[in-house]
Structure formats: structure tokens, C-alpha cells
Amino acid sequence: MTKENKIVIFGGDQRTVHMIQQFAAFGLEVIVVGFDEMHFNHENITREVVKDSIFQDAKAVILPVGGTDGRGEVVALFTTDKLILTHSYIEQLPSHAVVYTGIANNYLVDLLEKHHIHYNILFNRNDVAILNSIPTAEGTLQIAMEQTNHTIHQSEIVIVGFGRIGITMARLFKAVGAKTTVVTRNADEKARIIEMGCSFLSFESLEKHMHRFDICINTVPSLIVTKNVIDQMNAQSLIIDVASAPGGVDFSYAKQSGIRAVHALGIPGKTAPITAGHILADILVDLMSNQS
């Protein structure tokens, strides 16, 4: 490996394993840290233990999809070592290096900016969000099937929000034969909802129509499924919230009212880690190839 091309994978989960395999198959040479318990059978993959010099000469560092926690620790499922991203590692990165992460909290952003390190938050990209919406919608369909004793075909489904995830969700539920209604405020989105053969509902009418839905899928990260909305729900109905924490559902009131509500977070990594890893690996190969 030439020094200029050193790529370091710093911890990770099942998705990262698939990414590593894809990088190697593509011809990239990678150093993987935090994978002692994993056997890779490819000459392009070099396992290393955590040590201070690990980021020296690296062109790219790839963190786990979830980034770090508030104290810099990263997920590292395949080692008993703790992997903590600190100043002592980061300060060794060359100035042209780029750190890639799925998401980033304040700790990570502060650490990187303090050292003037370039970074790329993959889940902020539209293309990643759209591709990730496929496993998210499939995982939601799987939950819907598992949690009901009727078919999704001919069920009344309401999807709140028609963003990157909502569009995919509407397409998938419509495709399997559900009677699919979508809630949005946006006139252009309303037109697209109608074009897709779904029904449109305004936010204002949600409460009034709630009684007729078997499943309510929320994609909007603000409180939409309120006490008043829940009060109108059929006792047999199901709420699936895929909006990031704290979500868009009054979960404690749903519980109190006997309405089943699932907060489904990080679905792609749980139900389709191969696909989730594949999406990120494709993007990363592109980004690293174009890195100056």
C-alpha cells in the first residue's frame, strides 16, 4: 500500500464488515481496527490493533455508521477493546485526510473542526437518504406484517410525511396492495401523491379520519400523532414511527390508551445490514476516488 492511499476503518458493525469486503473486492487496500474477532480472507485487508500511530499518513478514516458517542467511543462489535476517538489519534491525520461518518454529534464535529480536519457526514446526503429509504420502508413493511393478523393488501394505511422516506414508503405499501393515504402540507407533494394513485389527506383532517386507518406510519420528526389523534384511533390499529428520536408520536399516551406503537429506529442496519453496508460502500468508493 502506498502511504497516499491508506484507508483506516475505525470500528463498526455488520454493515462495516460488508463495506470492508466491498472495498477489498473493488481493489482498495484497507486497514481495519477493531475487528480482532473477524477473519477476513483477502490480501487487501490488514487487521491492526489500536495504537497511537494508527491514523498516520491516512488518506481516509471511516467511522461506524453511528459516529461516536458523547465521549468519543465508537461501536466496535468485533473486538473486546474499547475504541475511543480522541485528540491523540486525530492530531496525527495529514491535512488532506477526510473522516467519513454516517452521523455526527457535537463531540465528533468539535473534535474534527478543532483540528481542521475535513469530514463528510454521509447521512446528510440526499442520495444516501433516498437509498436508505428502501431498507427503511421494507423493514417497516416487515414490522407491519409481523404486528397485524390481517394482510397489508387492502389494509387502510396512512403515511404522515412525503419526504425522502415518505415517498418510498407510499410506493411500497401501494405496490403491495394497501389502500394508501399520505398526509402532507405541500401542494406539489399532494400532486405527486395523486399521480402515484394514493389518496391525499391534510394535516388538519388527520384527526377526523384517523378512525378508519389500520396502520399509521409517521416519518415526520415532530409531534404529529398527538393525544387527540390517538383518541380517534381504532383499538386494533398500529402506529409505526420511523422518525428519528424523539419521534412524532405521544408514545406514553398511546400506551396508556392501549394503542400499539412501535418506534422503529435504524431499521436498515437491523433488517438489511448487507444492503445498508452496500449503499454506504458504493458512495464511499465514489467519494474516496474523487478525493483530491
Add this chain to the structure above:
Amino acid sequence: MTKENKIVIFGGDQRTVHMIQQFAAFGLEVIVVGFDEMHFNHENITREVVKDSIFQDAKAVILPVGGTDGRGEVVALFTTDKLILTHSYIEQLPSHAVVYTGIANNYLVDLLEKHHIHYNILFNRNDVAILNSIPTAEGTLQIAMEQTNHTIHQSEIVIVGFGRIGITMARLFKAVGAKTTVVTRNADEKARIIEMGCSFLSFESLEKHMHRFDICINTVPSLIVTKNVIDQMNAQSLIIDVASAPGGVDFSYAKQSGIRAVHALGIPGKTAPITAGHILADILVDLMSNQS
């Protein structure tokens, strides 16, 4: 209840409960036997215990979906009593009565024919088989999602057989975005497969192409997925067999070869009992209304 309209439900499972509720809501009066542990809150539903006179004056008797076992016992999930259909009950049925069952074995057919009782085997009907194919295909999709760690979207799926279940299966997997190939011998079916936007494969070519499929779904009740076919499968791939017992897969060889194979029987009753009961209730209301 007038004597002429007496309908007796003799045992059953969760599906039967939904059928009873649907009959009552439709205005039919029903006597239910084998439901001591179930509370029905409708004036059209009368619970009775098993007794010799139970079929006297009945217009219709509805058996559980699975009919009887080899000694006449029927499934009765909501009682501790054993319900056994014997001559002593059947001989009390009036000559115009009709016995309805999902499926029928030799015991049941012999018993009914000996007493010249009209009967109707619902699962022999095309309409029931087609409607039942919807929960069957959805349940198969659910299994496919649960058993793989990639999305079904963009997966390579091969469906063997293009009968009542195969058509629905192809439509559903295609709709969720799978690359769907269907195997048939029939030229007309091949044309329909192409019209649907799926790929066609002959039985003769299955073995040769098997390596490229992620999931093989068999719907044909004869040995199709043989040792030779299994030998060509990718180690990560999955077989789901929905053909009635003994199915169309060499299960012991699949196990020996480390290929995962699921024999999924009676899916509608397991994953969507409400829908399964609803399908049968709709047909039964029609049939009983037209009964002379």
C-alpha cells in the same frame, strides 16, 4: 331462529372466530359449538355444548378450515372438550343440509357420502385459492424479509410454478422491486410472465441458473428442488417451499448442504387469520344464501 336457517359452527380456530363475527354482523344466526372459552357479544351468536341433537334441523354445518383428522376429530382451540364428528351427529342432519369444510380427507368424505350429505370443500374452489394466495404471498414475503439480511428490493428471486399462488407471488415480489424470474413449462404462462415484466426460465435451465438466485420460492407440489438443483445454490441463499406436504424440495439434502430451506404451510391461518377468515366468510355467506 327459524328451524330452516339453523347454521352450526362445529369447532375452529382464530379464523373461525372472525367468520362467526362476520356472519353475525351480516344478520345470520349461528350456533357455535366448541367455543366455551370465547365470549361473543352479539345476539345472533348462541353458544352450545356438544350434544347428540346438535345437528338436528341444521341447514348448514361449518367445520374448521382443516376439516377432520383421520378419526373425525376437529380442531377446537377454544374449548377443552374433544369435538369428534361421528355418524351419531351426521345421521341427524336433514337431507337438504350442506356441510362446509376447507379441506376434506377420506374419513370425512366417506362419512358424508355414506349418509348422502351434500358437502362443499372450499379450498377446491378457484376463487378461494386465488384469494388465499394473497395472504400466502404476503406471508412468504414476510419470511423472506425475516430470513435475509438484505432487502428484497433488487434481490434475485426465482419462483417455481405459475399457478394460482405463483402468479400472486410473482406480482408481489416484482412490486416490491425484486428481480423476479418465474419457472414454468407452459407457453401461455411464459407469455404472461413476460407481460408482467418478470423473467422466464424453463424447468430444464433451473439447475444451470440456480447459482445466481438469492431466494427460491417453490409452489409446485412435486420434487423440483432436487439434489442437483441444491448443489448449484449459493451458500447464502434461501429456499421457501409453499407447496402442500411433502412439498417440492429435498429438505434433508438441503439441510445436509447447509442451504436454509423453510417449508411454509398454512401461511394464511398463521400470518393473517383475520383475512383468511374473511375470505371464507364472504364465500360462505354467498353459498349459504344460494342454498336451495
